[in-house]
Amino acid sequence: MTATLPLQPNLEHLKKQAKDLLKAHQHGDAAVCSTLRHLRHLHHASDAEILAAPLTLRQAQHALARQYGFTNWADLKAAVEAAGAAGTITGGCFCGNVRYLVTEPAPKPTVCHCEGCRRASAAPAVAWITMKAEAFKLLQGELKTVRGQGFPLGTCDFRGERGFCANCGTHITWIGDSHRHEISVTTASLDDLNRFPPTEESFAEWKLAWMKLFVESK
Numbered sequence: 001m002t003a004t005l006p007l008q009p010n011l012e013h014l015k016k017q018a019k020d021l022l023k024a025h026q027h028g029d030a031a032v033c034s035t036l037r038h039l040r041h042l043h044h045a046s047d048a049e050i051l052a053a054p055l056t057l058r059q060a061q062h063a064l065a066r067q068y069g070f071t072n073w074a075d076l077k078a079a080v081e082a083a084g085a086a087g088t089i090t091g092g093c094f095c096g097n098v099r100y101l102v103t104e105p106a107p108k109p110t111v112c113h114c115e116g117c118r119r120a121s122a123a124p125a126v127a128w129i130t131m132k133a134e135a136f137k138l139l140q141g142e143l144k145t146v147r148g149q150g151f152p153l154g155t156c157d158f159r160g161e162r163g164f165c166a167n168c169g170t171h172i173t174w175i176g177d178s179h180r181h182e183i184s185v186t187t188a189s190l191d192d193l194n195r196f197p198p199t200e201e202s203f204a205e206w207k208l209a210w211m212k213l214f215v216e217s218k
Contacts, residue, residue, distance in 0.1 A: 005080075025055045025060070028051050036060075038066035058073070069141050082101055082103070089190065089192075091172075093189065100172070102137075104135035108131070109196040110127070111125050111198040113125045115206070117174075120171055124211050127186070127188060128187060130185075131185070133183045143173060144164050146162050147160075147161050172185060
């Protein structure tokens with residue numbers, strides 16, 4: 001079972017977790033077996049076999065990294081160090097399985113009223129930040145992609161793919177076929193929701209009438 005990194009992961013804390021895992025294994029604590037099954041050679045082992053097997057700190061770190069959804073300890077370490085950098089932009093899904101990092105300091109903030117965004121997010125409009133594709137990095141988990149084929153209502157004929165958390169369904173990304181060098185990330189999935197308020201609207205002519213009334217009434 002994949003575990004979820006805290007919003008502000010600390011490398012020293014993770015190192016201590018690995019040491020505690022090793023110590024618990026040495027004391028025969030069966031509670032560590034589920035984590036150690038992330039090691040390939042122990043994947044199908046019984047609790048007794050796991051507790052009897054030799055274990056190094058490097059292996060404990062690797063098992064912990066795998067439990068957090070990373071390929072190895074080096075990848076986990078790199079992700080935590082990047083997430084701790086000054087000015088870092090981070091976010092994730094509702095259930096915590098997906099965590100991501102944005103390395104572009106000033107992504108373009110917009111809000112979209114197209115039918116595709118509305119249907120995909122079950123929301124009246126969707127706020128986005130857009131950046132170069134290489135500036136978006138998954139720290140944890142994977143995205144399930146769904147192809148958007150346009151809508152017959154005439155409000156959006158852009159085709160591309162949307163990325164969702166496979167577990168909770170949170171809408172995270174959009175990549176248009178005609179702009180594969182860019183990626184848009186949902187503003188509401190950011191940890192700091194107020195950091196990038198939209199500066200312009202897309203498909204404003206299709207804004208829902210009751211949204212206009214609500215904004216005007218304020």
